[in-house]
Amino acid sequence: MSSERTGQRVLVTLRRMISAGELAAGERLAEIPLAERLGVSRMPVRMAFRELEQEGLLVRAGARGFAVRAVSPEQIIGAVEVRGVLEGLAARLLAERGASEAVLDTLKTCLKEGDALFENGCFAEADAPLYLDLNIRFHAAIIQASGNLAIQEALSRNDHLPFASVKALAIDRNNLAAEYKRLNYAHIQHHAIVEAIAAGQGARAEALMREHANAVLRYTELDPAREGVAILRGS
Incomplete structure (x- = not known):
């Protein structure tokens, strides 16, 4: 699978997990555990975090971390x-x-x-x-x-x-x-x-x-x- 398709799959998967509540509002997210959970490298997870932040689904939590935004x-x-x-x-x-x-x-x-x-x-x-x-x-x-x-x-x-x-x-x-x-x-x-x-x-x-x-x-x-x-x- 190409890196572009992998990145898109990770992005869609994380959106789905947030929407379904698998990643709960306020939950802090880390690249390595999620990458291991999804069976990918850290890079597509990192890029997905940035995109989801732009979409308003994630917020910054600390210097490098992210958390799921609580939005109903x-x-x-x-x-x-x-x-x-x-x-x-x-x-x-x-x-x-x-x-x-x-x-x-x-x-x-x-x-x-x-x-x-x-x-x-x-x-x-x-x-x-x-x-x-x-x-x-x-x-x-x-x-x-x-x-x-x-x-x-x-x-x-x-x-x-x-x-x-x-x-x-x-x-x-x-x-x-x-x-x-x-x-x-x-x-x-x-x-x-x-x-x-x-x-x-x-x-x-x-x-x-x-x-x-x-x-x-x-x-x-x-x-x-x-x-x-x-x-x-x-x-």
Whole structure:
């Protein structure tokens, strides 16, 4: 087995162990015992620790160690709801103050890229990083153009919870047809949000953005521990 496949297997296995409670919240993790338990070298375990820290599933414990983060599904749901409120406020402020041509051009560029991504009626695994990138730029443009630094700071703190940030995208590589429906729906919402912002409809822009965030809770049923699920992160 290649080192890349070994690393992916270790990452998925550790996600599953955390999700199932085999690695309990607060439990300190060490490379050597886990490597021996999984029958691999220390390197893929070390790399998996770093990735799981980025995903918010592990936290630093001491100079070199890690521990399983205690996060409940209710916390994640709450974080997504908070993101919807904050991003909704940002969209309303932007619509009411009037979006500049530069901001609208940035948003419309994201829409065009999304249109091209979904125009074939299917979604490939290679499309996921492209969607993640345009989605990050779309949301960042609205938040930054709102002119409210407090919103940016609050979102930065909120985004530390796993899967609550637009900078993280979970996809099921074994069911890309469902992923097409899910992400295309989100892209259609992007179009409606831009239309409301461009028209100066603050209340509508806010409602659409909140609905957009909360749609994650209704249309995503991805278990990060399930085989075939990949977690992508953007910068």
